[in-house]
Amino acid sequence: MNGYAQNKDDVLKRLRRVEGQVRGIERMVESDKYCIDVLTQVSAATKALESVALSLLADHVSHCVAEAAAEGGPVAVQKIREANEAIARLVRS
Amino acid sequence: MNGYAQNKDDVLKRLRRVEGQVRGIERMVESDKYCIDVLTQVSAATKALESVALSLLADHVSHCVAEAAAEGGPVAVQKIREANEAIARLVRS
Amino acid sequence: MNGYAQNKDDVLKRLRRVEGQVRGIERMVESDKYCIDVLTQVSAATKALESVALSLLADHVSHCVAEAAAEGGPVAVQKIREANEAIARLVRS
Amino acid sequence: MNGYAQNKDDVLKRLRRVEGQVRGIERMVESDKYCIDVLTQVSAATKALESVALSLLADHVSHCVAEAAAEGGPVAVQKIREANEAIARLVRS
Numbered sequence: 001m002n003g004y005a006q007n008k009d010d011v012l013k014r015l016r017r018v019e020g021q022v023r024g025i026e027r028m029v030e031s032d033k034y035c036i037d038v039l040t041q042v043s044a045a046t047k048a049l050e051s052v053a054l055s056l057l058a059d060h061v062s063h064c065v066a067e068a069a070a071e072g073g074p075v076a077v078q079k080i081r082e083a084n085e086a087i088a089r090l091v092r093s
Numbered sequence: 094m095n096g097y098a099q100n101k102d103d104v105l106k107r108l109r110r111v112e113g114q115v116r117g118i119e120r121m122v123e124s125d126k127y128c129i130d131v132l133t134q135v136s137a138a139t140k141a142l143e144s145v146a147l148s149l150l151a152d153h154v155s156h157c158v159a160e161a162a163a164e165g166g167p168v169a170v171q172k173i174r175e176a177n178e179a180i181a182r183l184v185r186s
Numbered sequence: 187m188n189g190y191a192q193n194k195d196d197v198l199k200r201l202r203r204v205e206g207q208v209r210g211i212e213r214m215v216e217s218d219k220y221c222i223d224v225l226t227q228v229s230a231a232t233k234a235l236e237s238v239a240l241s242l243l244a245d246h247v248s249h250c251v252a253e254a255a256a257e258g259g260p261v262a263v264q265k266i267r268e269a270n271e272a273i274a275r276l277v278r279s
Numbered sequence: 280m281n282g283y284a285q286n287k288d289d290v291l292k293r294l295r296r297v298e299g300q301v302r303g304i305e306r307m308v309e310s311d312k313y314c315i316d317v318l319t320q321v322s323a324a325t326k327a328l329e330s331v332a333l334s335l336l337a338d339h340v341s342h343c344v345a346e347a348a349a350e351g352g353p354v355a356v357q358k359i360r361e362a363n364e365a366i367a368r369l370v371r372s
Contacts, residue, residue, distance in 0.1 A: 003128045015119045022112045022142075029104050035096045035153040039179045042146040043186040046139060049115075050186070053135040054277060058270040060128040061251070066266055069255035080252060084244040086132045090277050091240060092371075093136040093143070147370060151363040158340070159359055162348035173345055177337040183370050184333060185278075189314045197308050205301045208328075212294045221282045221339040225365045228332040229372040232325060235301075236372070239321040246314040272318045279322040279329070 003059035014052050021045040053090050060086075096152035107145050114138040146183050153179075189246035200238050207231040239276050246272075282338035293331050300324040332369050339365075 004011050025041045061083060068079035097104050118134045154176060161172035190197050211227045247269060254265035283290050304320050340362060347358035 002125050004122070004131075005125070008122060008125075011122050012119060015115060015122065019112060019115045019119065022108060022115060026105060026108045026112065029097070029101060029108065032095050032098070032101075035149055035157060036175050036179050038097075039146060039149050039153070040182065042142060042149065043179075043182045046142045046146065046183075047186045049135060049139045049142065050277060053132055053139065054270075054274050056128055056132050056135065057273060060132070061247070061270055061273075062266050064128060065247070065251070066255040066262065069252040070258060072256060076252065080248050082129050084240075084247055086129050086136075087243060087247075087273055087276075088240050089133065089136045090139075090273075091236060093140045143370060147363075147367050150366060154340070154344070154363055154366075155359050158344070159348040159355065162345040163351060165349060169345065173341050177333075177340055180336060180340075180366055180369075181333050183366075184329060188311050190308070190317075191311070194308060194311075198305060201301060201305045201308065205298060205305065208294060208298045208301060212291060212298065215283070215287060215290050215294065218281050218284070218287075221335055221343060222361050222365050224283075225332060225335050225339070226368065228328060228335065229365075229368045232328045232332065232369075232372045235321060235325045235328065239318060239325065242314055242318050242321065246318070250314060268315050272315050272322075275319065275322045276325075279326045 001063070003061075003063040004056055005063075007055065007059055011052060011055065014048065014055075018045055018048050018052065021048065050090075057083075057086060057090065094156070096154075096156040097149055098156075100148065100152055104145060104148065107141065107148075111138055111141050111145065114141065143183075150176075150179060150183065187249070189249040190242055191249075193241065193245055197238060197241065200234065200241075204231055204234050204238065207234065236276075243269075243272060243276065280342070282340075282342040283335055284342075286334065286338055290331060290334065293327065293334075297324055297327050297331065300327065329369075336362075336365060336369065 021041065022045055025038060025045065028038050028041065065079050065083050068076040095101075114134065115138055118131060118138065121131050121134065158172050158176050161169040207227065208231055211224060211231065214224050214227065251265050251269050254262040300320065301324055304317060304324065307317050307320065344358050344362050347355040
């Protein structure tokens with residue numbers, strides 16, 4: 001089971017919206033829209049992607065990490081290291 | 094003329110690649126891929142979008158802002174304020 | 187016990203280094219150093235602070251969250267929610 | 280003349296406040312305060328530093344870059360490249 005299993009539809013809906021935003025930005029560039037207007041949409045799409053990531057991460061910590069920690073042992077250690085690396089990638093992206 | 098006119102093809106190619114990355118993430122979610130693997134791809138797409146934004150912004154400053162500043166007057170003041178607001182949005186996204 | 191108990195000296199050393207960086211930036215501003223050179227140091231200090239945050243967060247997840255999850259119950263739920271909120275604040279800062 | 284000349288006092292005041300925040304975080308760590316409370320203050324200090332950076336950058340674009348662009352020639356080209364690199368460092372930090 002994935003951490004996001006219960007929110008799968010919501011995650012997919014948000015990702016499709018981001019895909020639509022990116023396609024919208026392509027159309028703006030194709031029709032030579034003003035740089036600042038393009039940039040505003042790129043910032044919005046970046047924020048939306050970041051928000052999907054935070055939602056996936058929260059589900060992962062709440063389910064996968066919490067269950068592994070409850071079991072303990074080397075799997076717990078590995079899941080926690082993996083989660084911390086994902087958090088660092090996200091903070092630095 | 095837009096700031097990105099000379100790089101339009103490159104900007105479009107990068108945006109289409111981001112669109113493909115987002116679609117790839119949707120397929121990962123649809124087939125219940127592991128949270129951390131999904132997150133790694135979301136971080137990569139976020140970084141790619143940020144990189145498109147930096148490229149658009151650099152072109153904008155190099156062309157639109159520089160030309161407005163060379164002309165001076167209220168248009169220059171407005172272009173500079175607008176650019177600074179776009180930079181702030183990007184840093185905060 | 188805090189999550190960072192074992193790394194306390196290291197965390198303190200990094201924070202003192204950041205404090206020194208910020209004081210160095212103040213001196214640069216006082217002596218009218220060039221904007222771009224000041225900005226380079228501000229970016230370095232920001233990255234250093236972010237890195238302290240990631241270290242504190244990793245320790246917190248590895249110890250406090252993992253222990254709470256092992257015990258389960260409402261405390262676990264609350265610790266996990268709290269950790270997810272801290273992650274979100276960090277990603278958005 | 281620096282871009283921040285007119286805002287020098289304000290920039291210094293904000294930097295001293297950040298320095299105070301970092302010192303406050305050191306005291307929290309010294310007295311073993313709870314990880315999440317420490318993290319909240321680290322996020323606040325990071326946001327404050329980022330905000331100083333945006334203010335310095337806005338002044339730099341408004342003055343140094345705008346003046347160089349008005350003069351044109353290789354100095355303008357170099358100032359613009361330099362500003363774009365500083366923006367990229369800031370977005371990525």
